[in-house]
Amino acid sequence: MNQEVKPSLEVCFSPALLHLYDTRDKIVVIIDIFRATSTITAALHNGAKCVIPVASVAECIAYGETLPNSITAGERDGKVAPGLQYGNSPLEYPTEFIKDKTLVLTTTNGTRLLHMVEGAAQILIGSFLNLTAISDYLLAQNKSVLLGCSSWKDRYNLEDSLFAGAVAERLNESFTINCDSARSARHLYRSSGGANFIEFLKDSSHYNRLSAFGLENDMIYCTTPDRHPVVPYLNGKEIIV
Amino acid sequence: MNQEVKPSLEVCFSPALLHLYDTRDKIVVIIDIFRATSTITAALHNGAKCVIPVASVAECIAYGETLPNSITAGERDGKVAPGLQYGNSPLEYPTEFIKDKTLVLTTTNGTRLLHMVEGAAQILIGSFLNLTAISDYLLAQNKSVLLGCSSWKDRYNLEDSLFAGAVAERLNESFTINCDSARSARHLYRSSGGANFIEFLKDSSHYNRLSAFGLENDMIYCTTPDRHPVVPYLNGKEIIV
Numbered sequence: 001m002n003q004e005v006k007p008s009l010e011v012c013f014s015p016a017l018l019h020l021y022d023t024r025d026k027i028v029v030i031i032d033i034f035r036a037t038s039t040i041t042a043a044l045h046n047g048a049k050c051v052i053p054v055a056s057v058a059e060c061i062a063y064g065e066t067l068p069n070s071i072t073a074g075e076r077d078g079k080v081a082p083g084l085q086y087g088n089s090p091l092e093y094p095t096e097f098i099k100d101k102t103l104v105l106t107t108t109n110g111t112r113l114l115h116m117v118e119g120a121a122q123i124l125i126g127s128f129l130n131l132t133a134i135s136d137y138l139l140a141q142n143k144s145v146l147l148g149c150s151s152w153k154d155r156y157n158l159e160d161s162l163f164a165g166a167v168a169e170r171l172n173e174s175f176t177i178n179c180d181s182a183r184s185a186r187h188l189y190r191s192s193g194g195a196n197f198i199e200f201l202k203d204s205s206h207y208n209r210l211s212a213f214g215l216e217n218d219m220i221y222c223t224t225p226d227r228h229p230v231v232p233y234l235n236g237k238e239i240i241v
Numbered sequence: 242m243n244q245e246v247k248p249s250l251e252v253c254f255s256p257a258l259l260h261l262y263d264t265r266d267k268i269v270v271i272i273d274i275f276r277a278t279s280t281i282t283a284a285l286h287n288g289a290k291c292v293i294p295v296a297s298v299a300e301c302i303a304y305g306e307t308l309p310n311s312i313t314a315g316e317r318d319g320k321v322a323p324g325l326q327y328g329n330s331p332l333e334y335p336t337e338f339i340k341d342k343t344l345v346l347t348t349t350n351g352t353r354l355l356h357m358v359e360g361a362a363q364i365l366i367g368s369f370l371n372l373t374a375i376s377d378y379l380l381a382q383n384k385s386v387l388l389g390c391s392s393w394k395d396r397y398n399l400e401d402s403l404f405a406g407a408v409a410e411r412l413n414e415s416f417t418i419n420c421d422s423a424r425s426a427r428h429l430y431r432s433s434g435g436a437n438f439i440e441f442l443k444d445s446s447h448y449n450r451l452s453a454f455g456l457e458n459d460m461i462y463c464t465t466p467d468r469h470p471v472v473p474y475l476n477g478k479e480i481i482v
Contacts, residue, residue, distance in 0.1 A: 013397055016258055020396055155261055156254055158421040180399040180446050184429060191428040205421050 009175035024119035032110030032150035042090035045228035047099035074106035078213035109150035125232035165189030250416035265360035273351030273391035283331035286469035288340035315347035319454035366473035406430030
């Protein structure tokens, strides 16, 4: 008798907890809903050639000077960082602007987590914008998965966990979940009702912070499921689809 | 016009995240539901003179040799640790046994967090067994609070978060909560229905681990609210009520 061995699903709530997880040979999904992974997903679906995630503004500028047809982007404290051209909003990258360009992007939380992951079989970019595409892809691979929340300066945040819960809910039947973070994320997702995520997130630290910068429309966009059904993945230094 | 300034309430999900919080001049509540803080609460309510939490088995033995009328206790991997007399179960410490004795206790997670906290105004011991007593005490102090989950080897766990959510739910009106961990804990608590906690926790890592050691009755005991209405606090090296 063949007993089916299911792959495992775990959730990591903060880069400061990543060392507790074995990422080797797993598929790791980077989650930074507000807004790095949402922006990356949108830009790639809208035709960007690739996205190069970098840690610092200086590195971003250096790439921009050497790469043809590239644009540099990134924010610090809700504003375009000095020396860069664009910000970290998915609304800034419609097809007519971003098509065939290389987007060099620096962000505080998402980029950092992405560069911390070691030995993974694959590193993917997850957001509500590609929720079903990512979930379906993971279901098809039969490989263990770690959903990695970028958090906010290492602090647990609600929106990344909510998305992790949305994925865990979809993967539950086909994966072994023996991880309280994943269980908690599923409870959170079910608390949200599974729809109108932005309403649920209005009582969250990041909503408070970004709405003070007037970025409500960004957050509505970032919590709209399946607007950009692609599966971005890291290939060397580039994120492509 | 007097505008009331409410104290803040935050939740820390793991000792590995404690450095993100400023504990100075706050009341810090140590939470280790399965089972350190439950056992401490039970033993003190049952008349123990004090509890001395220590990090290692060797330290526990050394204290036991010098302190009159003391007993040494602690487990490693669900069994009484070699060299110690008793385990880490609240059921082991009824009044007829523990009254007027000093309990020297070593545990893996709870003790560690307790010793990591710096500069707090007060360090309290929280568990379902003293849920209402702790909540009422915190409501009366008008001081900012950090609820510290001991977790499991730094990994987020469901039972400590559930208890943090139960406290946060009771304190919500009187405290400012701008902490996504606290919001998440409240969502979790509300998911549980606020009763029959053990049923809710049957799908958790710790329940799986401890039930494999036959400790279901311990866990039922540890999730029974208000059995031991005391407020244990750290006084030097001793926990007293």
